[in-house]
Amino acid sequence: MPLLSKRITQINDGGSDGWEILYKSRRMIADGVHVTQLTIGEHDIKTSPRILEAMDRSARGGALGYAPVNGTDRLREAIAKRATRISGVETSPENILVTPGGQAALFAAHAAALNPGEKAAIIAPYYATYAGVIRNLGAVPKILTARSENGFQPMASDLDLEGCRSLLINSPSNPTGAVYGRETLETISKAVKEANAWLISDEVYDAQIWEGRYISPRNLPEMSEQTFVIGSMSKSHAMTGSRIGWLIAPRAAIKALTEQATVTTYGVPGYIQDAAEFALSLGPEFEEEIAAPFRRRRDLADAAFQNDPVIRLIPAQGAMYVMLDIRATGLSGIGFADRLLEEHHIAVMPGESFGEAAAGHLRVALTTNDEEMEAAFQTIKSFAWRLSEQSQRHSAAQ
């Protein structure tokens, strides 16, 4: 067999993709084991029947051919309207590219920003696919770190963008739940302007803010021409499987990326776009309805781990996860998550999947019903207590 390209064989830099616990839990489920699945960011409800009806109407109405590669006019208008409303920045359909999910928009934004060999900054802890997107483009990820003691908000001293063509941020953040305040965004905007780098803002959790409020970096002085925004219907509308999202960018970038979409995805199915347009027409009330269970379960987590002697909960300001600091148990995040799955059939993500900055932590997705969620928190607590006692006995015996 001829050699495969470095672009595809080095996506994970020779390591793993960080999803092993998910794959293992799926194998257990396939073998008939009941597993509480708290790994992936996917709702415990399905896409609303109202949205499915819109999809069905559209498909039966004939939207089964090639759709416009950049997205239908009506969907791009609906996305632009939403963006204008939440950001306060006038956004036109020419600023929008419809993509198969936020993931494809992340790829498109980096493709627009980077030449092979160039550096692209990401901030740890970061979503598991970020570094791979950059490597797949032949560029080089530069890992910056936001520290736990600063609430995972990056400080000016964390943002060394020397030689970087882009900086990727994610607020509300997966996995930390941090929501960047105005001060943080101003610091970020100053850093990218000084470096003359693109700011790529992953906002797929923009409908899930529990503390603080949504502030768009595009709304900071002179930033709208230097910023790409990643959006998605996955989290805000429980449409993960429909694979629909968007990129907001300056017009020239959208024009060029439409050409890239022509040679890659060739667009998103028309009936999915029509369903997304209908879903957006349901307005912010619908998005709040979808977000409500995560807000509730985040409060349940706060109550369950309050004053816990072993586990420290990192309070989530947004998004559908909580982070637990389990270092006092003496295990790594991977070690803890693996034993939790083996011994208690609860699947969570080890912090290490999100970069070294989250080592010794777990990311728990708030993605099952409240009762099962509560039970999982109690099991995680007692398991952690037991491990911490064992580790203390072990050190006393030495």
Ligand code: PLP
């Ligand atoms: N960005 C972040 C931070 C995510 O957590 C996810 C999915 O979990 C994505 C992007 C990709 O989402 P999608 O492609 O489903 O829109």
